[in-house]
Amino acid sequence: MTSDAPIRAYRRLSVEERRSQLLEAALSLFAHRAPEEVSLDDVAEAAGVSRPLVYRYFPGGKQQLYEAALRSAAEELEHCFAEPPEGPLTQRLSRALDRYLAFVDHHDAGFSALLQGGSVVETSRTTAIVDGVRRAAAEHILDHLAVDDPGPRLRMTVRMWITAVEAASLIWLDENKEPPLDELRDWLVEQFVAALAATAGRDPQAAAVVKAALALETADGAVGAMARRVLPVIGDAARLL
Numbered sequence: 001m002t003s004d005a006p007i008r009a010y011r012r013l014s015v016e017e018r019r020s021q022l023l024e025a026a027l028s029l030f031a032h033r034a035p036e037e038v039s040l041d042d043v044a045e046a047a048g049v050s051r052p053l054v055y056r057y058f059p060g061g062k063q064q065l066y067e068a069a070l071r072s073a074a075e076e077l078e079h080c081f082a083e084p085p086e087g088p089l090t091q092r093l094s095r096a097l098d099r100y101l102a103f104v105d106h107h108d109a110g111f112s113a114l115l116q117g118g119s120v121v122e123t124s125r126t127t128a129i130v131d132g133v134r135r136a137a138a139e140h141i142l143d144h145l146a147v148d149d150p151g152p153r154l155r156m157t158v159r160m161w162i163t164a165v166e167a168a169s170l171i172w173l174d175e176n177k178e179p180p181l182d183e184l185r186d187w188l189v190e191q192f193v194a195a196l197a198a199t200a201g202r203d204p205q206a207a208a209v210v211k212a213a214l215a216l217e218t219a220d221g222a223v224g225a226m227a228r229r230v231l232p233v234i235g236d237a238a239r240l241l
Contacts, residue, residue, distance in 0.1 A: 019057050022047050026069040032108060035066050070126055074133045077103060081140035089213040090189050090222035092144055097165070097185045104169045105181065111173060137162050145209045153203040161192050190226045 013021065025047035029038045040062055044051045058065040080099040083092045104111050141158045142150050150158075165188055172184055179187075200207040217223040 018053075022049070022054060022057055022065070023069050023072050026065055027073060027107075030066070030069055030107075035062070038062070040065070067125055067129070070129050073103075073107075074129050077133050078136040078140075081137045083140070083144065085144060085146070088216045088218070088221055088223075089144055090193065090217065093141075093189045093192060094185055094222070096140070097188055100165065101169065101181050101185060104173065105177070108173065111169065134159070134162050134166075137165075146212070147205065147209060151203065151205050153199055154206050154209065157195050157199045157206065161188075161195055164188070164191060186222065189222055193223055193226060 022043065026038070026043050029042055029046055040051055040054050043065065044054045047054070054065070055061070058068065077100065080103065081096045083096050085092075138155070138158050141162070142155065145154070145158075147154065168184065168188060172178070196206060196210055196213075200210040214223065
């Protein structure tokens with residue numbers, strides 16, 4: 001007697017493929033639930049494997065799995081700000097933010113649990129992983145500014161903006177994903193330009209960076225659009241000069 005049921009092809013996964021599968025399953029769960037609410041049974045079920053198999057790859061249990069998933073997410077976020085040093089600075093920042101905000105949107109409510117701490121499984125190691133993302137993002141931005149030895153004011157400006165991007169992402173999630181992502185992206189780019197300009201008034205190095213960046217901008221670009229919106233608002237300030 002034979003069965004008409006189709007026979008599903010089976011392929012044994014390599015160690016790296018299996019590990020990637022488990023991390024992907026864990027990230028998909030952490031994307032919507034806080035780490036402390038996710039069990040190894042949940043991960044096993046999401047990956048379609050047994051709990052002992054999860055332990056085989058992550059003998060340290062959920063803490064080890066969480067840290068590995070966090071590193072995986074951190075690596076993805078670090079790459080968001082990697083951009084060829086070509087074209088206007090604002091266009092490069094826009095493309096980087098598109099990738100960063102797409103990650104935030106995809107991971108939804110789990111973004112805070114994954115990268116902002118506040119979890120009962122948070123440790124000095126997870127904190128270091130998150131801080132590494134911030135520092136890597138800042139280094140990418142400084143590379144875009146083409147500064148060999150950035151001074152403290154310029155470095156602080158960039159790091160403050162990275163913090164603002166994180167905060168805006170969390171607020172955006174809390175505000176039911178409003179405003180639209182493209183508006184949020186443009187707003188964050190404009191805030192970077194404004195912060196850089198404010199620093200330029202106090203720091204010659206930042207002033208040189210602003211002049212070099214503006215030389216690549218076009219009238220129909222982000223800085224031109226920002227100037228047309230802002231100048232009418234602050235026009236009366238000319239009397240203070």
